[in-house]
Every structure is written in structure tokens, then in C-alpha cells.
Amino acid sequence: MKMTMTKIARAACLAGVMAAAGVVSAEVLMNGAGATFPNPMYSKWFDQYHKLHPEIQINYQSIGSGGGIKQITEGTVDFGASDGPMNDEQIKQFKEKRGTNILHFPTVLGADVPAYNVPGVATDLNFTPEALAGIFLGKITKWNDPELVKANPKAKLPGNDIVVVHRSDGSGTTYVWVDFLSKVSPEWKTKVGTATSVNWPVGLGGKGNEGVAGQIRQIPNSIGYIELVYAVQNKISYGRVRNPSGSFVKADLASVTAAAAGAAKAMPDDFRVSITNAPGKTAYPIATFTWLLIPDKIQDGAKKKVLIDFLHWMLGQGQMSVEALDYAQLPKQVVAKELKAITKIQ
Amino acid sequence: MATPVAELPAAPSVRRAGSFFWGLHGGDKPAFLITISCAAAIVLVTCLLVYELFVNSAVSRHKFGWDFLFSRVWDPVAGQFGALPFVYGTVVTSALALVIAVPLGVGAAIFLSELAPPRVSDTLTFLVELLAAVPSVIFGLLAVFVLVPFLKQIEPVLRSVLGWLPTFQGPFYGFSLFAAGVILAIMVLPFIISISREVLLAVPTDQREAALALGATKWESTWQVVVPFARKGITGSIFLALARALGETMAVTMVIGNDPKISASLFAPGYSIAAIIANEFTEATGDLYTSSLIELGLVLFALTILINGIARLLILTTTRRGET
Amino acid sequence: MDRLLIRRKAVNAVMLGLTGLCALIAVGVLVFIVGYLFYSGGSSLNWNFFTKLPTPVGESGGGMANAILGSAKVLLLASLIGVPIGFLGGVYLAEFGGTTFPFVVRYMTDLLNGVPSIVIGIFAFTLIVLPQKHFSTLAGGMALGLMMIPISLRSTEEFLRAVPVSMREGAMALGATKTRAIVTVVVPAAMQGIVTGIMLNLARVAGETAPLLFTSFGNRFWSPGWGQPTATLPVMIFTYAIAPYEDWHRQAWSAGFVLLSLVFAVNVIARLALSRGGHQRR
Numbered sequence: 001m002k003m004t005m006t007k008i009a010r011a012a013c014l015a016g017v018m019a020a021a022g023v024v025s026a027e028v029l030m031n032g033a034g035a036t037f038p039n040p041m042y043s044k045w046f047d048q049y050h051k052l053h054p055e056i057q058i059n060y061q062s063i064g065s066g067g068g069i070k071q072i073t074e075g076t077v078d079f080g081a082s083d084g085p086m087n088d089e090q091i092k093q094f095k096e097k098r099g100t101n102i103l104h105f106p107t108v109l110g111a112d113v114p115a116y117n118v119p120g121v122a123t124d125l126n127f128t129p130e131a132l133a134g135i136f137l138g139k140i141t142k143w144n145d146p147e148l149v150k151a152n153p154k155a156k157l158p159g160n161d162i163v164v165v166h167r168s169d170g171s172g173t174t175y176v177w178v179d180f181l182s183k184v185s186p187e188w189k190t191k192v193g194t195a196t197s198v199n200w201p202v203g204l205g206g207k208g209n210e211g212v213a214g215q216i217r218q219i220p221n222s223i224g225y226i227e228l229v230y231a232v233q234n235k236i237s238y239g240r241v242r243n244p245s246g247s248f249v250k251a252d253l254a255s256v257t258a259a260a261a262g263a264a265k266a267m268p269d270d271f272r273v274s275i276t277n278a279p280g281k282t283a284y285p286i287a288t289f290t291w292l293l294i295p296d297k298i299q300d301g302a303k304k305k306v307l308i309d310f311l312h313w314m315l316g317q318g319q320m321s322v323e324a325l326d327y328a329q330l331p332k333q334v335v336a337k338e339l340k341a342i343t344k345i346q
Numbered sequence: 347m348a349t350p351v352a353e354l355p356a357a358p359s360v361r362r363a364g365s366f367f368w369g370l371h372g373g374d375k376p377a378f379l380i381t382i383s384c385a386a387a388i389v390l391v392t393c394l395l396v397y398e399l400f401v402n403s404a405v406s407r408h409k410f411g412w413d414f415l416f417s418r419v420w421d422p423v424a425g426q427f428g429a430l431p432f433v434y435g436t437v438v439t440s441a442l443a444l445v446i447a448v449p450l451g452v453g454a455a456i457f458l459s460e461l462a463p464p465r466v467s468d469t470l471t472f473l474v475e476l477l478a479a480v481p482s483v484i485f486g487l488l489a490v491f492v493l494v495p496f497l498k499q500i501e502p503v504l505r506s507v508l509g510w511l512p513t514f515q516g517p518f519y520g521f522s523l524f525a526a527g528v529i530l531a532i533m534v535l536p537f538i539i540s541i542s543r544e545v546l547l548a549v550p551t552d553q554r555e556a557a558l559a560l561g562a563t564k565w566e567s568t569w570q571v572v573v574p575f576a577r578k579g580i581t582g583s584i585f586l587a588l589a590r591a592l593g594e595t596m597a598v599t600m601v602i603g604n605d606p607k608i609s610a611s612l613f614a615p616g617y618s619i620a621a622i623i624a625n626e627f628t629e630a631t632g633d634l635y636t637s638s639l640i641e642l643g644l645v646l647f648a649l650t651i652l653i654n655g656i657a658r659l660l661i662l663t664t665t666r667r668g669e670t
Numbered sequence: 671m672d673r674l675l676i677r678r679k680a681v682n683a684v685m686l687g688l689t690g691l692c693a694l695i696a697v698g699v700l701v702f703i704v705g706y707l708f709y710s711g712g713s714s715l716n717w718n719f720f721t722k723l724p725t726p727v728g729e730s731g732g733g734m735a736n737a738i739l740g741s742a743k744v745l746l747l748a749s750l751i752g753v754p755i756g757f758l759g760g761v762y763l764a765e766f767g768g769t770t771f772p773f774v775v776r777y778m779t780d781l782l783n784g785v786p787s788i789v790i791g792i793f794a795f796t797l798i799v800l801p802q803k804h805f806s807t808l809a810g811g812m813a814l815g816l817m818m819i820p821i822s823l824r825s826t827e828e829f830l831r832a833v834p835v836s837m838r839e840g841a842m843a844l845g846a847t848k849t850r851a852i853v854t855v856v857v858p859a860a861m862q863g864i865v866t867g868i869m870l871n872l873a874r875v876a877g878e879t880a881p882l883l884f885t886s887f888g889n890r891f892w893s894p895g896w897g898q899p900t901a902t903l904p905v906m907i908f909t910y911a912i913a914p915y916e917d918w919h920r921q922a923w924s925a926g927f928v929l930l931s932l933v934f935a936v937n938v939i940a941r942l943a944l945s946r947g948g949h950q951r952r
Contacts, residue, residue: 061887450695
């Protein structure tokens with residue numbers, strides 16, 4: 001309560017002083033919005049950063065990657081966040097509306113996992129890409145479908161209907177998931193396609209990674225895709241996925257890092273790269289970078305400085321804390337490239 | 347507060363205000379100007395609201411025309427947007443809410459107005475009206491954690507009794523049109539009860555006495571005399587409840603399942619207009635997507651206005667007749 | 671003849687019993703809901719809830735101090751907008767109105783009252799957030815304020831009209847101007863009712879969530895001033911309820927408990943005041 005009072009008092013004083021004298025305060029309040037995928041990491045980072053620099057508050061709202069792209073385009077937030085890179089159309093729209101360019105800064109690596117709640121199944125299930133595409137296309141409807149049984153000879157799969165849970169909001173998690181499905185299933189590619197929101201053939205919609213995880217927990221026989229950390233934090237089972245080399249791989253730090261190995265060497269200058277279905281025997285096939293979206297011109301000097309400082313901190317100190325939350329650190333080459341790219345912010 | 351407003355006979359002062367000279371006396375004119383400008387502001391704001399909805403949905407209106415209302419595709423990748431699944435979800439959940447809430451509500455209102463001793467009636471009505479104040483998000487909270495698990499438990503019973511109907515088939519996950527309809531029913535119940543009770547109480551006592559004097563039982567006098575007398579008002583209360591159910595957002599979003607499909611089964615997930623706006627409005631990328639959502643808002647607006655208008659008309663005519 | 675009478679009596683008893691059952695079910699369901707909320711919300715409430723900021727995602731502990739303050743600020747702003755406009759508009763309708771324009775005003779007020787809250791959210795977003803380039807407490811307050819206007823107008827009008835014409839005439843007969851009569855006699859006479867109406871109105875919008883989603887948005891920290899996004903209780907309940915974390919569910923229940931207690935407290939006080947006041951309509 002004491003803290004509350006001092007905070008309120010401080011806020012009130014501040015407002016008063018600013019109004020009276022027009023003094024620009026040292027306090028910097030920034031707002032960002034977007035992906036729910038890295039939200040556990042971002043909220044941790046911004047919390048840590050606030051503790052290091054009490055005068056800086058970076059408020060991040062996880063409204064979905066689509067939301068991040070939309071709100072940064074409209075200019076209602078200082079930065080956006082997405083786990084699907086903006087497409088050319090969206091970048092063009094950004095230029096038209098804001099008269100400047102958008103920069104992508106990778107922050108961490110994460111993975112989409114097929115998370116399920118099947119009573120009676122204790123072991124980790126194996127999923128072939130065909131099985132996942134079949135389930136999400138609505139063609140595989142029972143847990144004991146031959147496609148699933150073949151990959152899981154030992155598991156006791158029930159004959160219950162599969163309940164598919166997907167995102168109801170525009171989402172980078174979705175982007176990564178359907179990007180993978182498009183790569184492995186021609187039918188998915190023509191029928192549904194790749195975007196932050198798609199027209200789902202089957203399933204229930206949940207809002208945010210939080211919402212999908214919540215529904216999987218509540219609904220028996222359900223399957224959905226969520227960021228790894230949400231599955232781990234909520235003790236939801238998640239399966240292995242077969243990669244292009246034919247081995248079933250479970251998402252973890254090593255397999256996600258392995259997926260990024262190729263992209264790390266040949267990172268394009270705008271950092272927009274997809275690492276789903278990456279080659280490599282140990283690579284997890286549904287991994288992704290997640291990006292902060294920052295305009296290359298920021299009028300407000302104080303905000304610009306805070307963002308640049310934060311990016312430096314995030315690429316150095318910040319990377320140390322990502323593994324505690326089951327994200328993988330950025331490869332060294334990518335960090336080096338990003339440090340150069342930061343100078344583009346004018 | 348949604349009580350019907352009976353038109354009172356115009357006070358003499360109202361007529362006098364028409365005279366311009368009267369207004370000039372000591373401060374009257376400024377007072378008149380201030381209050382009328384506030385009244386005008388309301389008109390302005392409402393017009394602005396309609397205008398904004400209309401203008402901001404232009405992209406989608408031009409692209410899809412009337413097809414927007416009848417298309418069942420909602421595909422942000424292909425840029426195809428249609429309102430039908432959402433209109434369907436909205437209408438079905440609201441209708442289900444009425445099917446459950448109307449008999450219960452009207453029955454309860456009859457009990458409260460005709461049978462219960464005044465003290466009991468007043469206390470219960472007070473409770474019911476208090477419950478009308480429970481915020482929608484709280485109903486959502488209860489729906490997610492209490493209603494959905496409960497419905498899953500009673501699902502086998504429902505299936506065995508009503509399973510032959512096409513509306514109770516297919517798998518049931520809890521999050522469904524059915525759950526949304528039930529929570530809406532609970533939410534509109536207080537409205538139906540308190541307004542219907544008021545309308546029933548407005549029926550003149552001599553109507554009841556006449557029926558009873560002719561040898562009718564209490565039920566006969568209630569059902570054949572009092573209720574028909576108040577019929578329009580009760581219908582009005584139902585329409586008001588409907589209008590509220592149509593626009594309800596949070597509780598529905600939390601349990602409807604958020605899936606833009608049209609399925610005959612109430613057990614299937616669905617989507618309502620308000621729910622998709624709440625879910626996708628902050629994140630719709632691209633002008634067409636945003637303007638389609640705004641057009642959905644316009645559709646919802648038109649729908650509620652229509653229903654509201656009918657309700658007010660009905661209530662107004664009954665209470666008037668009740669007074670004469 | 672006798673059998674018919676017995677049948678009629680039986681129908682009478684059964685049907686009347688059924689209506690009683692309806693009342694019992696209706697009231698029972700509603701009371702259960704509130705009881706459940708108070709039970710599970712009250713039991714998980716603790717002091718941190720009122721004093722701490724939310725923790726990062728997935729960590730337990732923390733509270734909603736900023737959301738409580740945020741809701742208070744949004745509501746303050748909403749009443750600053752909704753009450754004066756509604757009140758003065760109501761005075762116009764009850765005391766000055768002619769024939770055509772008041773009809774338009776009433777009609778538009780009803781229209782506005784019928785607008786679904788989510789549509790009000792869209793309106794506030796396009797009107798305030800987009801031009802300002804900022805989600806803000808201000809935008810949230812405007813959205814809720816807009817929702818308050820119709821009801822404060824209609825309740826003001828109703829209570830003013832309930833003041834007997836003789837009181838106005840008496841004042842004017844003593845030489846008071848119309849304005850003076852309104853200010854010193856009519857409004858004070860209706861004051862209790864009007865204030866009650868405003869309180870009920872405020873309690874109603876206090877729980878509104880939909881219009882805040884894209885206006886006041888959300889904030890993990892304190893939100894100084896009026897130009898920043900802010901956390902509010904209803905939006906916090908929504909985001910915490912759909913999340914998968916047990917601790918967040920617990921906090922959502924606590925928040926529901928706090929919000930509902932406030933809404934009920936205002937309602938009970940207002941209704942008691944109304945039923946004791948002399949200017950009751952019914």
C-alpha cells in the first residue's frame with residue numbers, strides 16, 4: 001500500500017509539474033503490442049529493464065502478431081512485435097501510412113509445439129507432417145486414425161474424436177504453424193495458405209497462446225499449437241514432429257537452435273526469414289525467430305534512445321535469461337548483424 | 347433502468363417555453379441555450395457514430411455489396427469476408443437464450459406480481475434487479491469455469507432426451523453455441539422478470555376482480571385476463587432482452603468457441619458478430635479486413651436498433667392502455 | 671360439473687405451483703452465481719491484490735493495483751463527460767422542450783442507448799485513438815462516458831417530470847424566472863432521484879469491458895496522466911480468465927469479487943436511498 005501511495009503521489013506530482021512548467025520529465029513511457037508467442041519473455045525483459053532503469057516503463061500488451069503489425073502501422077504503439085515477418089504488402093502499407101520504413105529485429109528463437117490433452121496417453125506422441133496436416137484439415141478425426149497409430153505403435157490411442165483448437169486472433173504462432181503445414185502439405189497450401197489469420201477448416205478458436213493453452217487444458221481429446229513455453233509452464237503434453245531428415249524431434253533448446261543454424265549463416269539484411277522445415281538431422285521443424293517491429297524514423301528523441309538502449313541490452317544481457325523460459329538464444333552471427341542494423345534507426 | 351417511460355401530459359411550463367420572449371427573462375435564454383446545446387450534442391454524437399461506421403466500412407461495402415450479408419466465407423488470407431456465420435451465431439444464441447429465459451422469466455414474473463405477498467415480491471424483485479447489474483465479463487468468468495464444466499457433465503442427459511433432434515448432435519466440447527445461449531439466457535432473465543412484472547402490475551385490479559367474480563380460478567383470471575391484457579408489454583420486455591442478447595460481447599466471446607462455421611447442431615462451436623469484433627478488431631491487418639469488421643459492427647447496430655424500436659413501441663402502447 | 675371444477679382447481683394449483691417454481695429457479699440460479707463468485711473470489715483475495723503490480727507472464731504473485739486505479743480514473747472521466755451532458759440534456763427535455771426537436775433528441779438517445787458496447791468501442795477507436803495515435807485513459811473514459819449519456823439523460827428527465835407542476839408555478843408566482851425556478855426549486859426537489867440514477871448508471875458502466883479493449887487497452891505498469899494506456903479491472907478479468915495459469919485464474923476471481931462488490935454496494939445504497947426518498951415514481 002505504501003508503494004501504491006508513493007507511486008500515485010509521484011505520478012500526481014509529475015503530472016502537476018509537467019503541466020505547470022512544461023518541463024519534460026526524465027521518465028519515459030513506451031508502449032508496444034503484438035505477439036503472444038514471446039510474451040512470457042518480453043514481459044520478463046521489460047520487468048527486468050524497469051528494475052534496472054526505474055524511470056523507463058515499457059508496456060507490452062500481447063494482442064497477437066496481427067495486432068502488432070496493425071497497431072504499428074496505425075502508429076498507435078511505439079513498437080510492434082510479430083513472429084510472422086510482415087509481408088511485402090504489409091510493408092508497402094506501412095510505408096504509405098507512416099512515410100517511413102519498418103525494421104525487423106529478431107529477439108529470440110521459439111518453437112510451436114503440437115500440444116494435446118488425451119486422457120490415458122502418458123507418452124510423448126509422434127506426429128508426422130501428414131498427420132498434423134490431416135488433423136488440421138479435418139481429414140483425420142479420430143485419435144486412433146491409422147496415420148497416428150503407425151507413428152505411435154506403443155501408445156494406447158483412444159477412439160475418441162479429435163478436438164482441434166486454433167487461434168481466433170491474428171497470430172504469428174499461427175503463421176509459423178501454417179507456414180510449416182503449407183511446406184509439407186500441397187493441399188493445405190492451396191486450400192488454406194499462410195498468414196497470421198486463416199480460414200480454418202475445423203476447430204475451436206482461442207484468443208492468444210494463453211487462450212489456446214487454456215482450452216487445451218479444459219477440453220479432453222484436444223490438440224492445438226502453442227509456443228513451447230506455454231506447454232512447459234502449464235504442464236501440457238506435447239509431441240515430437242518428424243523433420244525432413246525423417247527423425248522425430250522434440251522441441252527443445254538444442255533442436256530449435258539447430259533449426260536456425262542454416263538461417264544464421266545466410267541471414268538476409270531485413271531479417272525476414274522462415275526456418276520451418278529446416279534441414280538437419282536434429283533440427284526441430286516448426287521453429288521460428290520472433291521479431292520486434294520498429295520504424296526506422298522515430299521523432300521522439302527520448303523514446304528513440306530508450307529503444308536503442310533496450311535493443312543493445314536485449315542482445316547482450318537479455319539473451320542470458322531466455323533459456324530459463326525455454327526459448328533459444330539468437331545465434332552469434334545474427335546478434336552481430338543486428339547490432340549493425342540498430343544504426344538504421346534514425 | 348430500462349423501465350418504460352410513460353409519456354406524461356405536457357406541463358404548462360413546456361408550452362410556455364415556446365414563447366420566445368419568455369426565454370429572454372433573467373438568464374433564461376442562456377440556460378435554454380446551454381441545455382439545448384447539450385441535447386443537440388447527443389443528436390450530433392449519435393449521427394457521428396452512424397456516419398463513422400458507414401464511412402469506415404466503405405471499402406468492404408463497395409467490394410462485397412449486399413453479398414456481404416449472405417456470404418459464409420471468412421478468409422483473411424484470400425481477402426474474402428462474409429457476415430453470414432456471425433449473423434447466424436448471433437441470432438441462434440440469442441434465440442436459444444429466449445427459448446430458455448422467456449418461460450422462466452414470464453412464469454417468475456407472474457408469480458411475483460400475482461401470487462407472492464408484496465413483501466416477498468419486493469425483496470425477490472430487488473434481488474433480481476440487483477443481478478441485472480452484474481457485469482458481462484463476470485458472467486463470462488462464471489461461464490468458463492462453472493457453466494462449461496457443468497454442461498459437459500449434463501451432456502449425456504441432454505443427448506438421451508433430445509439427441510434425436512438435429513440440434514443436439516455431434517461432439518460436444520463445452521465451448522459451443524449452446525453454452526453461449528445458456529449464459530445469455532441467465533443474463534437476460536433479470537430484464538424479462540423485472541419488466542414483465544411491472545407490466546403485469548400495471549394491469550388494473552378491476553380486471554382481475556371481474557374475472558374472479560365470474561367464478562374464475564386464480565390461474566384462469568391470470569392466464570386468460572391479466573396476461574392477455576399485458577401481452578404487448580411482455581412481448582416488449584422480450585424484445586428488449588433480445589436486443590441486449592444480440593449485442594452482448596464478453597460472456598459470449600469467452601464460451602462460444604470462436605469458429606465461423608454454420609452448423610445445425612447447438613453443440614458445435616460458433617461465432618457471434620460482437621465476439622469477432624472483440625477478437626479481431628485490434629489485429630485486423632489491411633483496410634479491407636478492418637472495414638469488413640466495421641461493417642459487421644454496422645450490421646449489429648442495425649439489428650439492435652430494429653429490435654429495440656419494436657420493443658419500445660410495444661411497451662409504450664401497453665402502458666398507455668394500462669393507464670386509461 | 672363437479673369433475674370439471676376439480677379439474678379447474680387442479681390446473682389452478684399446478685400452474686400456480688409452476689410459476690412459483692419458475693421464480694425459484696430464476697432467483698436460485700442467479701443467487702447461486704453470485705454466491706459462487708463471492709465464495710471463490712473472496713477466498714482467493716489477499717492484500718497483494720490491492721497493492722502490487724501484475725507480475726510477468728507465468729510468474730505467480732502480484733496484484734492489480736494499477737487496474738483498480740485505472741478503472742477509477744476511467745470512470746471519473748466517464749462521469750465528467752456523461753453526467754453533465756446527460757443531465758443538461760434531460761433538463762432541456764423536461765423543462766424547455768418544444769415538440770419536434772425533443773422528439774428527435776429522445777429518439778437519438780434511444781438509438782445511442784441501444785448501440786452495442788462493442789460498437790461504441792469501434793467508434794471511440796476511430797474517433798480518438800487513431801487521430802491521437804495513442805491508446806489512452808482518455809479514450810476509455812470517452813467511450814464509457816458516451817455510454818452513460820442516454821441513461822443519465824432519461825433518468826434526469828423522468829425525475830424532473832415527477833416534480834409537481836405546482837412547485838414550478840409556485841416559484842414563478844413569487845417572481846422567480848424560469849431558470850431560477852429550475853435551479854432553486856425543481857432540480858433540488860428531484861436531486862435525490864437524479865443522483866441515484868447517476869450512481870446506478872456508473873455502476874453499470876463500471877463493468878463494461880468491450881469498449882475498453884481498444885481504447886484504454888492495457889498496461890502492466892502504472893499509467894500516469896491521461897494520455898497513456900491503462901489497465902482496468904474488467905479487461906484484466908477477461909485476459910486473466912482466458913489464460914492458462916492457475917494463479918491468474920485466482921486473481922481473475924478476486925478481481926471479479928472486487929468489481930462485483932463495488933457494483934452491488936452502489937446499487938444497494940442507491941436503491942435504498944431511492945425507496946426512502948419522497949419522489950418515487952412508482
